[in-house]
Amino acid sequence: MSTVPQMPKCWKVESKPHKFCPGCGHGLVLKALGEAIDELGIQEKAVFGADIGCSLLAWDFFDIDTVQTHHGRTTPVVTGVKRANPDTICIAYMGDGGGYAIGSQHLVNAAARNERITVILANNCNYAMTGGQMAPTTLPGMKTETSPYGRDVNEAGYPTQGPEMVAAITREGAYVARGTVSNLKQLKGYFKKALQNQMDGNGFSFVEALSTCPTNWRTNAKDTWAFLEKEMTQYFKVGEIKNPAAKEGESGE
Amino acid sequence: MSTVPQMPKCWKVESKPHKFCPGCGHGLVLKALGEAIDELGIQEKAVFGADIGCSLLAWDFFDIDTVQTHHGRTTPVVTGVKRANPDTICIAYMGDGGGYAIGSQHLVNAAARNERITVILANNCNYAMTGGQMAPTTLPGMKTETSPYGRDVNEAGYPTQGPEMVAAITREGAYVARGTVSNLKQLKGYFKKALQNQMDGNGFSFVEALSTCPTNWRTNAKDTWAFLEKEMTQYFKVGEIKNPAAKEGESGE
Amino acid sequence: MSVAYKALPFEGEKGSWTVFMSLCKGCGLCMEKCPKGCLSWSSHLGAYGTPTIEPNMDDCTACGICKAVCPDCAIAVVKKK
Amino acid sequence: MSVAYKALPFEGEKGSWTVFMSLCKGCGLCMEKCPKGCLSWSSHLGAYGTPTIEPNMDDCTACGICKAVCPDCAIAVVKKK
Amino acid sequence: MSKTVKIALAGEGGQGVQSVAEIIAEAANEEGREALYIPNFGVEQRGGVSVAYLQIGDEPIGSPKFQTADIVVALSDRAVRRTKKYVGEETTFVYDTSIEGIEDDLPKNAARILAMPAIEVSKNELNPRVFNIIIMGAVIKATNVVSEDDAKAALEKKLGYKFEQNPSLRELNYNALSRGMELV
Amino acid sequence: MSKTVKIALAGEGGQGVQSVAEIIAEAANEEGREALYIPNFGVEQRGGVSVAYLQIGDEPIGSPKFQTADIVVALSDRAVRRTKKYVGEETTFVYDTSIEGIEDDLPKNAARILAMPAIEVSKNELNPRVFNIIIMGAVIKATNVVSEDDAKAALEKKLGYKFEQNPSLRELNYNALSRGMELV
Amino acid sequence: MTEKPIQEEKRAFLTGNEVVAWAALAAKADIMYGYPITPQNEIMHYWTRMAPKFGKRFLQTEDELSAGFTTLGGVLAGRKAFTATAGPGNTLMQEPMSMAEMMRIPSVVVVQQRGGPSTATVIYSQQEVTMTTFGGNGEGFRIVYSPSNHQELFDYTIKAFNTAWKYRFPTFVLGDGYQAKLRESLTLYDPEARGIELIEPEPFLGTEPVNGTKSYTNMRNTYNTEDELYDIIVRYGEEYKNIAPEVIEFQEFDCEDADVVIVSHGVVSRAAKGAVQELRSQGLKAGYFRPVTLRPFPADQLRAIADKTKTLLLVESSYGQMSKLVKEAIFGSTVALEYLLKPGVGVTSEELVAKVKQMI
Amino acid sequence: MTEKPIQEEKRAFLTGNEVVAWAALAAKADIMYGYPITPQNEIMHYWTRMAPKFGKRFLQTEDELSAGFTTLGGVLAGRKAFTATAGPGNTLMQEPMSMAEMMRIPSVVVVQQRGGPSTATVIYSQQEVTMTTFGGNGEGFRIVYSPSNHQELFDYTIKAFNTAWKYRFPTFVLGDGYQAKLRESLTLYDPEARGIELIEPEPFLGTEPVNGTKSYTNMRNTYNTEDELYDIIVRYGEEYKNIAPEVIEFQEFDCEDADVVIVSHGVVSRAAKGAVQELRSQGLKAGYFRPVTLRPFPADQLRAIADKTKTLLLVESSYGQMSKLVKEAIFGSTVALEYLLKPGVGVTSEELVAKVKQMI
Ligand SMILES: Cc1ncc(C[n+]2csc(CCOP(=O)(O)OP(=O)(O)O)c2C)c(N)n1
Ligand SMILES: Cc1ncc(C[n+]2csc(CCOP(=O)(O)OP(=O)(O)O)c2C)c(N)n1
Ligand code: SF4
C-alpha cells in the first residue's frame, strides 16, 4: 500500500508543496512534463529554463538543472545552452505573456532558425504573476485588470494563435502542438514527442498547454474547469499542428 | 516635352538624388509607394516612419510628415501615432532585419492586435546598412559577411516567411501581400490596397517587397535582376495572401 | 530524498485512497472530476490552512482520476488487484 | 519646390527621351530592362561621378520601361501621339 | 500629540489580514487622523506569508515600514516566525491559540504575549469567514487607534453592498468585532 | 626621429581613396615603420564623401584623426569642401584639375596648392581604373613616407592575384605609380 | 468634452499607484501606453478603469520597448502620452528614452523602483537612480523628480507633464514600490483651479495645413558626421545647464547650525525627517537636506550646506547611487561623508537616530 | 583538437575588430553570439571566417537582448562565450547583463562605442561609459577595461576572459569606433606561451554525474523578501570592494612635479600622451594619468596625484562621463578641475597642448 505521494521522479521533493496557487494549471503542466521526462529517462541531461511569470515559481521545482531567467528571455538562454552544449536536452518554460508578447521575437526567430530546443508555454489567458492583466491570449470579452470592461477585440484584437504562428514559420523538422491540462495523458504525449523531436535532432518543438489560473480568473473549481474546457477551446484548438514523425500517413492525436 | 523628372508628387525634390546606392531597391519600393500615396491623395494625412537600416536614408525622402525611429521600433512608434490620432494614415517602413529579427515582437503583436497601420518591409536578403550580414531572409547557401561559407540551413534555418507568419496571426480584417520591385505596377497595387485597408478601418496591413541590394550582393545590373527574379522568388512567393476586400469571390492578383 | 508528509489513508472495497494533507491546497479540482462524485471537503486543514478533501469510500472505484488531476500530487490511489 | 537638374534630351521617331544626369547613378538597371536593348553607357558622368546612360533613338520605342524601373527617376520618356 | 501607533498583522494568504489593516486604516482616515497602510507583497500570487504594516497617528507618518511595532498579530506558524523581529520591549505580541509547534519561536522580549482563540471562536461561535473581523476587534481594542463606531462605519463602507443583500451578515460582523474586543 | 606625416585623402565612394591609404599604410608597416590608417564611415553604404586618414612615423601614433594634415588630397567638389578644414600653414593641398566650381572653396591658408590632372591622365594615357594609383604615386612622392619599391611591393601584395591572371595589369599599375610621382 | 475628473479639491486616501493615475488625469494626459510590471501595475489598472469615462485612451503593448516607443509616437501625434514602469522594464525603457533625448520628444515616465539587479524583488528599492538619471547611450539630458509622499507624487506627476513639454527633455517621476503600494491621505485637486497652467501639446507629425498649404516635417535621430553630432550635444548641454536653475528643487531644514546633515531622497527622506526632528528634540544638532530633483541636482544648494556643516550622512536604499550624485555635485567640498546604504530595503527613523548618535 | 590559432608571437597590421576576434581565439573562447551593429560588425565577420577552422561556434541572434541572453546560456553550459555590441545595442545589452550581475555569471562583452544618444552616429564616442560601468537596474558590479591601442585591445580582451571567470563579475572591454576601424600594428601572441594561464570554464548546468549520482543545480535571480536581497547585494558589494585592488589598473607618468595632470581614458589618452610629451619638451610641467579600469576606478592612485598637483584636466569624447567617475573616486580632494569635453568627436594632441598652455 502506497503512503508516499506519487510524484514524478524528477520532481524535487523538498520544494513540495510547490509555490503555485491552489488549482493552478502550472502544477499540472509540470506534472505531465515530469512524467514525460521520467518516461524518456532524460532527467540527467535535461536543462530547464523558467521564465518570469508564475513559471518562475518553478525555479526549484525539479531535480533537473534549472535556470530561472528574465521575462520573455528563456528562449534565448536555453538556445545559448543548447548551442554551446548540444548534448543537453533543453526546455524553455514560459507563460503566454512571456512567449507571445515580450519574448515573441525570440520565439519566432528560434523557430525560424529551427533551434533544437523544446518550448513549453502555459496559456492561462492572462498575465498571472503580475495580478491578472490582459495577455495576448485573453479571450474576447474577458475581464482582466487592464481590460476591466472586457477585452474589446476592436481595440485589442483577437487572442493570439501561438502554435499556428509558430507552425507558419517553421519547416519540416519542427514539432508543434497545443494540449490542455484537461487531458494530461495527451499533453504528456505531446511533450514526449516534442522532446523526442529535439533528441532526434529534427528541430524546434513547441507545445502550448491550455492552463488554469483560478486566482486571477476568480473561479472556483467548477468554473475553472468550465472556463478551460468550454471557453478557451472555442478559441484555441487542441491537437497536433506539425509533426515530423507523422509524415508517413500517421496522423496526430 | 517633359524636361522635369517624373517623380511622384510626394517625393521631396530637394533631397534627390536620394541617398540609396545605385540600383538600390529601396528607391523602387518608395517610388511605388509614392505613386500609391499620390493616387490615393493622402500625402497630407500620411505619417511615415522609417526604421534604422538603409530605410533610415528615407528620413527626408518624402514631403510627408516623417519620423526616423530606432532599429526595429518603427512599428510601435507608428502604432503610437495612430492610437493617439486615428485621423493619420500611418506607414511603417523597414527592412527584413528590422521587421523579422529585432522588431518581430512588434510586428506580430501589432498584427495580432489588428493595429490600423500599414507596414511595408523591403526584403533584400541581408542586413544592408551594416554592411551585408546574414538576415532572417538570407537564402540558403547565400554568402554574407556573417555566413561567409554560405547560409547553412542546418545551423541557421530557412529564410523567414514573413507575410505567411503575419497572415497566420491575423484575422479577417488584415491585408497581407508580397510584391517585388520587379513588378512595380503590382507592388503599387498592393500598397494601395494596404493603405485603403487602413483607411477603411479594417485593420492591419502588411506588404513585403522583394528588393535589391547590389552593393552587398556585389552584383552588376544583370545579376541584380537575376537574383531578384530567379533566386529570391524560389523562396518567397509573390502574391496576395490575405485580402479582406477579396472576400466575395474576388481573388488576388 | 525522503520527506515525510502527513497522510490520511482510506480503505475501500476497490482500493486504498490517501490524501497528503501538507500537499493538498484545497483547490477542489479533484472533486469536480471524480466520476462518482464521492469527494467532499474534510475538516482537516491542508497546506494553506484550507480544508482538504476526503472520499466516500463506499462509492470510490479507485479509478485514480482524482489523483491524475491533482496539481499537487496530494492524492495516492492504489487499486486492489 | 523646383530644383534644376542637368538634363540631356534625345529625340526619336516614337518620342522624346531625357536623362537627368545629376539623378542618374549609373546603376544600369534600365539598360537591362530595355526591351530593345537600346541603352548604353554614356561618357557623361552622373550623380556619383559614374557614367550615365544614353539611348539609341533609332531603336527606342518610347515604351517607358527604362523610366519605370529607374530607382532614381532619372529618366523621362514622352511618347509622341 | 499622541505617539504614532505601529501595527503589524501577519497571516496566511487566505486569512484576510490585509483587509483588516485596510479597514482600520480607512476608519482612522475617516476620523481625520493620519494613517498609513502598506501590504507586503512578493512574487507569489498566493502562498507565502502576508504581512500588513499599519501606522496611525496625528502627524504625517514617516517611513512606511518600521523596526518595532506596538502590536504584532501573527496568525500562523510561519507568520510567527516572520514577524517576531518586529517585537520590542514595549510590544504586545498576539497569536492564535490554535497554532502548533511555535513554542520556541515566540518572542522572548515582548512586553506582553497574548494567545487568543480567534480561530476557535470564529469556528464554534460565529463563522470561519469572520475570523479576520475578530482579529480586527482585538487590534482596535488593544491599540485604541479607532473607536468601535468608526470601525463599524468603515466595515459598512467596505462591505455595505454585501450587507444589503444579506442583512444578517452585518450582525455577524458586528458580533465578530465585539467578540474580538473581548478577547484582548 | 622624424616627424609623423599626416595625410588626408578624400573622394567619392568609387574613387578608391581608401585602397590608396591602406596600401600605403601596409607598405609603411612592412618597412617596419609605425602606420595608422582609419577610414571615415557613415550610415550610407555608398554616397557621401569618403575620407582616409593616414599617419606614418617612427614612434607609435597618437590620436587616430588629426586637425592639420601635411598633405590633403581631394578628388571631388564635395571632397574639397569637406577636407579644407584639415589644411594648415604647412599643408600641401592637392586636387584634381577636372573638378569644377570649387574656385571659392580652395583653402586660402595652404603652404602649397597643387592642381593635378590625375583623372585626365588616367583616362587619356592609362586607364580610368588606375586613377587611384596615380594618386598614390603623387602622395608617396610628396611625402616620402614610403619608397617607390616598397609601394610596389605593397601593390604586389594587394593585387598580386590579379597580376597573376593578367600580367599587363602589373605594368599598368607601376606606370600609374610613376606617372603619379611625376605629377607632384 | 467630458467633465473634469477632479472638481476643485478633495481629500482622498489612496495607494500611490492610484494617485499617479489621478494625477495623470488631472494633468490632462490623453493616453497611456504600458506593459505590466510590479509594483507599477495598478497605475494601469486605475487608468483603464477611469479612462473611458473621461475620453482617455490606453494601449497595452507587447513589452516596455513598445510601451516607450508608442509613447513617443503618441507625443509626436500631439497628445499628452505617458507610460509607467519599474526594474527590468525601466532598463528596457532606456532605449526609447535615448531616442526621446536625441529628438527632444517630451515624454513622461513614472518609475516605481523595485529591487535590483535583474528580476530581484518586486517590492522596493532606490536602485534605479543611476539608470533613470543617466539612461542609455547618451548624456542623460533628462529631468528626474523624486517624490516622498502621496501629495508630492500627485504634485510632481502633474508637474512632470509641464516640465516635459516646456523643456522637451524626457521627464521621470521616480517613485518606488513602497510609494506605489502604500495608502495614505492626500489632497487631490484640479491644477487649473489652483492657477497652474497646463501646457497644451502640439503635434509634431500629422499637422494640419495652414492656409491650405501643409509644411512637412522630417525628423531624424541619425547623423552622418561626428561634427554634426558634437554641435547638437554641446547645444543640448548648454540648454540643459541654462534651464537647470529653474528646474532644480530641494528641501532643507535645521541645517544652519547642524553638525550632521542627513541627505536622502524619495521615501527615505520621510525617515530622515522624523530622525532629524527626534534628534533635535534630544538637543542634537542634526539637519535635513533632500534633493527633489535628482537631475538636475541641487548642487549649489547642497554645497552651501556642506560648507557649513561637519558631516553629511548619505542615506539611501541603494548601494550608493544617490551618493554618487552628491559627490559629483559638490566636488571640491571637504565635508566628511558618512553612509547608511540599505540596498533594496527601507530605512526607518529609529535606525537613523541610532546612526547619528553613534557618529556624534 | 585543432591547432592553436596563434603560434608563439607575430607582428600584425590589423583593424581593431580583427584584433578582438584574434584575441578571443587566443583566449580560447568557444562561441560568439552576436547581432550586427556598426562599428562592431567586423568582429563577427572575422570570427565567422576563422571559427570553423578552429572548431569554434557562432550564432547570429535576432537582437542584442538575445545575443546577451544566449551568451549567458553558453556560459551556463560551461563554455567561454562572448558577445560584442555598441550604442543602442549596448543599451539593450544592459538587460542580460543585469541578470549576469545578479547570478554572477561570468560574461565578456566587447563594446565599440559610437555616438549617442539614440542612433546618433555609427562612428565614434566615449559616451557609453556611464552605461557600461553602472548598467541597468542594479549597482554596477562589473569590471570595465578601457584599452587605448591595438596591443591593449588584444591584451585586455584576453584578460577579460580570465577576469570574468575568476571573479564572476560581468567584464567589458570598452573600445570605440576609432579603435574598431583603425589599422595599426601590434604583436599577436599565444598567451599560454607567455605563461598566462587561461582559466578553464566549468558548466553550471548540464553537469555530469559524479560517481553515478548527479547533483542538480537550481539557479534563480528572484527573491521573495527584501532582506534576502539586501544580504546578497551587501555581500556582492563587499566582494567587489575586496577584489578591486587586485583588478584596478592605471597608467601615469610625469605626475611627480606636474602643475597640470591630464586625465583621460581609452583612445583619447593617446592624444594625452602625445600632448604631455610635447608640453614637457617645451619645459611645461604636465603629467599623465589614465585609468585602464574604469570600474573599479583607480581612486587611491589618482587621489595621490591630485594631492600633489594643482589641476586635473579631464579630457574625454563625452559630455563628462569619465569626469563623473573621477569626482566620485577622489571626493574630498580640492584639486582644481578643468575640462575638455568633446562628445562624439576625437581629441588631438594639438588641441590638448593648446588647452594646457592656455591654462598655465
Ligand atoms: C522586462 C520585464 N517586464 C515586465 C515584467 C513583469 N512581469 C513579470 S511576470 C509578467 C507576466 C507573466 O505573464 P505570463 O508570461 O503569461 O505568465 P503567467 O504568470 O501568466 O504564468 C510580467 C509582465 C518583468 N519581470 N520584466
Ligand atoms: C539596437 C540596434 N541594434 C543594431 C543596430 C545596427 N543596425 C543598423 S541597420 C541594421 C540592419 C538593417 O538591416 P535591414 O533591417 O534588413 O535593413 P536594410 O539595411 O537591409 O535595408 C542593423 C543591425 C542598431 N542601429 N540598433
Ligand atoms: S496566479 Fe494563476 S498562474 Fe499564477 S500560480 Fe496562481 S493560479 Fe497559477
Ligand code: SF4
Ligand atoms: S546597401 Fe543595399 S539596401 Fe542599402 S542603400 Fe545600398 S543597395 Fe540599397
Ligand code: SF4
Ligand atoms: S486536487 Fe489536489 S490539491 Fe486540489 S483539493 Fe484535490 S487533493 Fe487537494
Ligand code: SF4
Ligand atoms: S479514485 Fe476515482 S472514484 Fe475514487 S475518489 Fe478518485 S476520482 Fe473518485
Ligand code: SF4
Ligand atoms: S536606372 Fe536610372 S540611375 Fe540607373 S543607370 Fe538607368 S537612368 Fe541611371
Ligand code: SF4
Ligand atoms: S523607352 Fe523603352 S525602348 Fe526606349 S530606351 Fe526606354 S526601355 Fe528602351
Ligand SMILES: [Mg+2]
Ligand atoms: Mg499567462
Ligand SMILES: [Mg+2]
Ligand atoms: Mg535588409
